[in-house]
Amino acid sequence: MAQFLVLMGGFVWLVWRGVAEMDYRWQWYRVPRFFYKEVDGELIAGPLVDGLWVTLEIAAWGLVFTLLIGLVVALLRLSDSIAGKALATVYLEVVRNTPLLVQVSIFYFVLQPLLGFNNPLWAGIVCLSVFEGAFASEVIRAGITSVARGQWEASASVGLTRLQAYRYVILPQAVPLMLPPMAGILINLIKHSAILSFVAVFELTTEARNLVGDTFMSFEVWFVVGPMYLVLTITLSGVVAWLERRVHRGRSA
Amino acid sequence: MIEMRGVNKWFDDFHVLRDIDLRVAQGERVVICGPSGSGKSTLIRCINALEEHDEGEIVVDGITLDDDSRHLSAIRQEVGMVFQQFNLFPHLTVLENCTLGPMKARGLGRSDARALAMELLERVRIPEQADKYPAQLSGGQQQRVAIARSLCMRPRVMLFDEPTSALDPEMIKEVLDVMVDLAGSDMTMVCVTHEMGFARTVADMMYFMDDGQIVERAPPQQFFEAPASERTRTFLGQILSH
Amino acid sequence: MRSRRKRLTPLDFVIFAAVIAVVAYVGYRVESVLVYSWDWSAIPGYLFRHDADTGAIVPNLLVLGLLTTLRIAFWGMLLASAIGIVLGVARTSRRLFPRLVGWAYVGFIRNIPPVPFLFLFYFFISSQILPVIEIEAFVGGLSDGGTQVLELLFGPADLIVNFLSGVISLSMMMAAYIAEIVRAGIQSIARGQYEAGYSVGLSRLQTLRYVVLPQAVQRVIPPLAGQFITLIKDSSLVALISIQELSFMAMEIAISEQRFFEVWIFTGFMYFLVCYSLASVFNRLEKRAAAARR
Numbered sequence: 146m147a148q149f150l151v152l153m154g155g156f157v158w159l160v161w162r163g164v165a166e167m168d169y170r171w172q173w174y175r176v177p178r179f180f181y182k183e184v185d186g187e188l189i190a191g192p193l194v195d196g197l198w199v200t201l202e203i204a205a206w207g208l209v210f211t212l213l214i215g216l217v218v219a220l221l222r223l224s225d226s227i228a229g230k231a232l233a234t235v236y237l238e239v240v241r242n243t244p245l246l247v248q249v250s251i252f253y254f255v256l257q258p259l260l261g262f263n264n265p266l267w268a269g270i271v272c273l274s275v276f277e278g279a280f281a282s283e284v285i286r287a288g289i290t291s292v293a294r295g296q297w298e299a300s301a302s303v304g305l306t307r308l309q310a311y312r313y314v315i316l317p318q319a320v321p322l323m324l325p326p327m328a329g330i331l332i333n334l335i336k337h338s339a340i341l342s343f344v345a346v347f348e349l350t351t352e353a354r355n356l357v358g359d360t361f362m363s364f365e366v367w368f369v370v371g372p373m374y375l376v377l378t379i380t381l382s383g384v385v386a387w388l389e390r391r392v393h394r395g396r397s398a
Numbered sequence: 399m400i401e402m403r404g405v406n407k408w409f410d411d412f413h414v415l416r417d418i419d420l421r422v423a424q425g426e427r428v429v430i431c432g433p434s435g436s437g438k439s440t441l442i443r444c445i446n447a448l449e450e451h452d453e454g455e456i457v458v459d460g461i462t463l464d465d466d467s468r469h470l471s472a473i474r475q476e477v478g479m480v481f482q483q484f485n486l487f488p489h490l491t492v493l494e495n496c497t498l499g500p501m502k503a504r505g506l507g508r509s510d511a512r513a514l515a516m517e518l519l520e521r522v523r524i525p526e527q528a529d530k531y532p533a534q535l536s537g538g539q540q541q542r543v544a545i546a547r548s549l550c551m552r553p554r555v556m557l558f559d560e561p562t563s564a565l566d567p568e569m570i571k572e573v574l575d576v577m578v579d580l581a582g583s584d585m586t587m588v589c590v591t592h593e594m595g596f597a598r599t600v601a602d603m604m605y606f607m608d609d610g611q612i613v614e615r616a617p618p619q620q621f622f623e624a625p626a627s628e629r630t631r632t633f634l635g636q637i638l639s640h
Numbered sequence: 641m642r643s644r645r646k647r648l649t650p651l652d653f654v655i656f657a658a659v660i661a662v663v664a665y666v667g668y669r670v671e672s673v674l675v676y677s678w679d680w681s682a683i684p685g686y687l688f689r690h691d692a693d694t695g696a697i698v699p700n701l702l703v704l705g706l707l708t709t710l711r712i713a714f715w716g717m718l719l720a721s722a723i724g725i726v727l728g729v730a731r732t733s734r735r736l737f738p739r740l741v742g743w744a745y746v747g748f749i750r751n752i753p754p755v756p757f758l759f760l761f762y763f764f765i766s767s768q769i770l771p772v773i774e775i776e777a778f779v780g781g782l783s784d785g786g787t788q789v790l791e792l793l794f795g796p797a798d799l800i801v802n803f804l805s806g807v808i809s810l811s812m813m814m815a816a817y818i819a820e821i822v823r824a825g826i827q828s829i830a831r832g833q834y835e836a837g838y839s840v841g842l843s844r845l846q847t848l849r850y851v852v853l854p855q856a857v858q859r860v861i862p863p864l865a866g867q868f869i870t871l872i873k874d875s876s877l878v879a880l881i882s883i884q885e886l887s888f889m890a891m892e893i894a895i896s897e898q899r900f901f902e903v904w905i906f907t908g909f910m911y912f913l914v915c916y917s918l919a920s921v922f923n924r925l926e927k928r929a930a931a932a933r934r
Contacts, residue, residue, distance in 0.1 A: 149740040163764070226651040232659070242869075242915035244876035246887050247908045254900035259669055298448050299485035299544075303499030303551055304475040313498055317489045332751070339753035343880060350755050357759075367760040371752050378751040 169364065176365055179356060196352030197373060203270055203338045203348060208331055210274030215281025222286055233282070240279040245340055248272055253344040269341040276337065277330050284326040288319035321389070328385035332378045339374075349373065399424045399555060399586050400445060405454035407440060414440045415451065416610040422555075422603075427587045429597040429618075432607035433633060438590045439482075441607070442557045445588065446477040459554055475503060478548030482560040484540045486532040492519070492543050493528040496550045504551065511550075518546040522576045538569030542576055549580075556580065558589040592637055598622065606630045676901070683906050686893055705889030706910060708795050708803065712885055713872045715794075716811045720871070721864070723815035728822025742819060749816035754877055758809050762881040766805040799884060806875070806883035814871055821867065825860035826852060858929075865922040869915050876911070886910065 179193045190198075218236060221229035240248070252272035253265065262268065292315050300310035342351035353370040357363045400422040407415040414437045422428050430438045443449040444456060447463055447470050456463040458473045487495050496515035500506040506514070519525045522542040524535075532540055541561055548556060558577065562570045574596050581587060581600040591597065597604060597618060604621035606614040606629070614621065614630045625631050670676050689700040699707070731742035749757065779797050782790060787797055795803050829852045837847030879888035890907040894900045 148737045149744075152741065153744070160764075224649075224651060226649045226655065228648075228652040228655040228659075232655055238916060239912065242873075242912045242919065243908045244873040244887065244911055246876040246879065247890075247904065247911055250887075250890070250894075250904045251908055254894065254904050258674060259666055259901075261669060261673065293483075293485070295481060295483050295485035296487065298443075298479075299481065299487065299547075301448060301474055302446060302477070302479035302481075303547060304471065304503030305499065306471065306503075309502050313502060314487050318487075336751075336753035339755035340877070342755060350753065353756065354759070363760070363763055367756055367763075370756050371760065374753055374756065375748070375751050379747075382751075 171365065172360075172362055173365060175360065175362065176369060179366070179369070192352040192356060193349065193370070193373070196347060196349035197377075199266070199346070199348040200335060200338050200377075203266070203273065203341070203346070204331065204334045206270045207273045207277065207334045207338070210271065211277040211281050211330060211334065212327075214274055214278030215283075215285050218278060218282035219285035219289065222282070223289060237279050237282070240276055245276050245337060246343065248276055249340055249344055265341075265344055265346050269338070269344065269346045273334060273337055273341070277334055280333070281327070281330055284323050284330065285319075288323040289315060291322055292318045324385065324389055328382060331385075332381055335374065335378060335381075399426070399459055400588070401455070401457045402441075402444075403455045405441075405444065405451045405456060407444065407449065407451050407453075414610050415444070418454070418612060420605070420612065422586060422588060425584045425586055426602045427581050427585075427600050428589070428603050428605065429601040430588065430590045430605045430607060431592060431594075431597070431633070432613075436607040437610040438607045439559050442479075442559055442588055442590055445555075445557060446474050446479055448479075471503075475551060476553055477555045477557060478551055478553035479557045480541070480544050480548055480559065480561045482564050484532070484537075484544045484564070486540055486544055486547070488532050491529050491531055492524070492535070495532070495543060496547045499547070499551050515546070515550055518549045519543070521549070521579070522546045523572075536569060537565045538572045541565065541569075541573045545573075545576055545580070555586045555588065558587065558591065560590050560592075562591065562593055594622070594634075594638060606633065608633070678902065679899070680902055680906075682897065682899065683902060686903070701889045701893060702886065702907070702910070705884065705886035706914070708883070709872060709875050709885040709887075710914075711793070711795055712803070712807050712810065712875045712878065712883070713868065715807045716814060716871050716875065717868050719807065719811035720814035720818050723811065724818025725822050727815060727819035728826065731819060731823045732826045742823075746816045746819050749813055750820075754813055754874065755880060757813060758877060758881055761809045761812060762805050762878075765808050766801065802883055806878040806881070806885070809881070810871065810875060810878060814867065814874070817870075818864065818867060821860055821863045822856075824863075825856040828859055829855050862922070862926050865926075866919075869918055869922075872915055872918070873911065 178191060180191045181194065182189045182191055218233045221233040224230070249269065249272050252268050252275075257263065257265075257268045296314055296318070297310060300314045305313065338346075338348055339350040341348055342354055345351070349370060353366050356366045360366070400420065402418050402420040405415055405418040406413070418441060420428075420441075430441065432438050440449055444451045445458065451463075459476050461469050461472050461476075463469060463473060486492075487498065490498065493512065493515055496518065497506075497508070497511040500511040500514060501508065516525055516528065519528055522545055524539055524542055524546075527535060527539060527543070532543065535543065545561075561577070562573050565573065570593070574593060577587075577589070577596065578600055587600075589596075589601075601618045604614075604616055604618050605612055606621070606625075606627070608629050614625060614627045616626070621630070622634065625634060670678075683702075686700055686702045688697050688703060690696075691698045727742045727745055730738035731746070733739050733742075779787075779790065779800050782797075790800075791797055794800055833851055833855065834847055837851040838844075842850065875885055876887035879885060879891060882888065886907060890903050894903040897903070
């Protein structure tokens with residue numbers, strides 16, 4: 146542990162030295178204003194708070210659509226519909242084999258005008274959901290198929306329909322298995338939302354880039370924004386770990 | 399009650415069921431035995447369409463098993479099934495395992511379903527375990543719950559697919575006792591099992607399967623004392639010699 | 641006789657109808673509302689051009705970009721694997737110190753979005769680390785032959801600093817993911833294998849070397865192959881820090897020629913072609929290897 150602290154200290158010192166050699170002028174005192182301003186005794190949110198809020202908005206809506214897309218695609222793949230399987234396969238291969246940045250560009254520069262739609266934020270949310278939906282469908286499908294075949298058979302033998310079997314037998318067992326990887330997907334949504342800074346969605350990274358452009362305080366801004374993401378994602382991981390424990394406790398009680 | 403005529407089935411190139419003819423009358427108790435891989439499990443799984451047959455006709459209680467999904471669910475409500483691996487629902491308590499089918503498929507009210515489930519759990523002699531989860535029970539207890547779960551659907555036929563082969567020896571008897579009990583109540587039963595003592599006690603008719611075919615069909619007395627087929631004799635010799 | 645297999649369900653018709661409806665709507669938008677005339681004829685010109693001086697056909701922007709992307713992926717994978725393996729082994733160490741270092745690195749990188757990370761890192765590397773090793777002086781001092789080899793491996797000599805910054809930033813990031821793959825591979829080997837190793841008199845290091853790693857490698861290679869494809873895709877991110885790879889070139893062309901539809905769709909298609917064929921090849925190799933092991 147002591148060794149580790151020494152190493153971390155050494156690392157920080159190195160960065161510090163490097164920055165000092167660049168004649169970099171630290172201006173930490175300006176940072177609070179990135180968060181809030183006081184105008185006439187009233188607090189107004191600064192750019193970083195605005196950006197954080199948009200990032201959270203993207204993540205929340207993104208999660209809703211991601212789950213929806215993931216569920217539909219997973220069910221299509223598990224169905225016996227030929228067209229359904231084909232459609233799901235094409236979707237998965239296209240999403241998996243192209244970079245997110247290119248997908249964002251296609252959503253923003255191609256699909257938006259094509260579909261007569263003009264809202265970068267929602268184009269971004271839909272694009273991210275389409276991207277993460279591929280991973281979510283994989284998680285959902287794996288969760289469903291990991292429930293033993295015998296459970297389907299037992300459901301059928303007590304007279305449940307396919308839909309009832311999903312509702313009462315398969316999903317209650319599959320969902321707890323999906324929870325941890327789904328948390329990973331939510332965290333990815335937050336991480337990948339930063340790519341939307343490329344198409345003028347005013348989320349956290351865009352605001353940070355604009356601040357860097359305006360003030361040239363690259364180090365202060367990124368050293369603040371990085372930990373903001375870190376706190377966000379680590380908090381989420383913690384919440385999910387807690388949820389998972391609760392689910393397990395409920396089971397074995 | 400059950401009629402199979404000229405049933406054939408393939409798993410890809412493998413011909414699992416060859417020209418199966420089988421008739422089970424109301425209240426009749428049939429035991430099917432045979433070496434592993436002979437197709438006996440596949441045969442009884444065809445009766446409630448867990449496996450699809452490729453050729454031939456299967457009629458259960460006057461309903462023909464075909465592509466019509468209403469026929470399928472009607473048959474499944476008539477036919478209870480007990481699996482080798484129990485297949486209890488691990489996320490539900492014993493009681494909930496028993497009430498799920500009656501409530502969702504039969505539309506029974508909660509209290510009626512509970513009363514029914516308790517009655518049948520008493521019949522398989524484990525009413526005191528009603529609020530536990532399957533993982534907290536022994537194998538024998540789990541299989542008895544599985545039997546109760548099937549009986550809760552008030553089936554007219556019970557299918558047993560090697561109900562004791564996943565059990566430790568000391569638990570086999572408690573399950574067989576329940577099955578003998580059930581046989582005494584005039585239930586129509588089709589059992590795939592190697593428990594020859596059980597077969598002798600309850601079976602009205604024995605079937606011997608090998609290589610996807612029904613090789614021998616005889617009443618137990620004749621089946622055990624004077625089997626007609628050489629293959630039956632060899633098989634009986636192997637499993638009874640110890 | 642019953643035949644239940646391969647039959648169209650009602651769902652199939654719903655899906656057919658939906659797909660046709662979407663295609664029709666997009667067609668209607670393009671033809672009647674946007675009145676956009678597609679022009680794919682310029683695309684080949686972005687791939688290759690005719691060099692007036694030599695009369696030869698030479699790669700143009702998109703192909704140059706693709707080559708840079710592949711070079712970044714190749715060197716990035718090597719560097720990331722080297723760092724990732726060290727970190728992955730460190731994370732399974734019995735001593736606390738290496739475990740903590742690995743844990744901190746992986747946790748840090750996996751919880752910060754790639755984009756801010758790249759900005760910070762690029763700024764730091766290009767202004768701090770590369771000047772220290774005097775790469776530009778080294779490149780300037782090379783003979784013609786040396787320059788040719790260098791350009792084959794690393795792309796145009798005048799862009800080498802730009803290129804290296806991209807490679808290093810990406811591999812620092814990717815290393816965290818590779819470390820996790822390596823750790824999972826090592827930890828997937830059952831306890832009993834170590835015990836068996838000790839019981840025939842091997843030391844811990846020998847057990848690792850002769851018993852655990854050979855088995856772990858088999859399990860690690862498929863996810864590493866997948867990671868390589870991820871790296872190709874993620875390399876598009878360095879376009880944001882002006883590394884001149886495929887996505888950057890696409891952006892440039894799309895803006896300068898005002899041909900957003902064609903250029904972005906075609907660029908997506910290029911990535912798809914590369915990634916999909918690589919994935920197919922890896923899949924086939926994996927199947928063959930699995931068959932050989934049996």
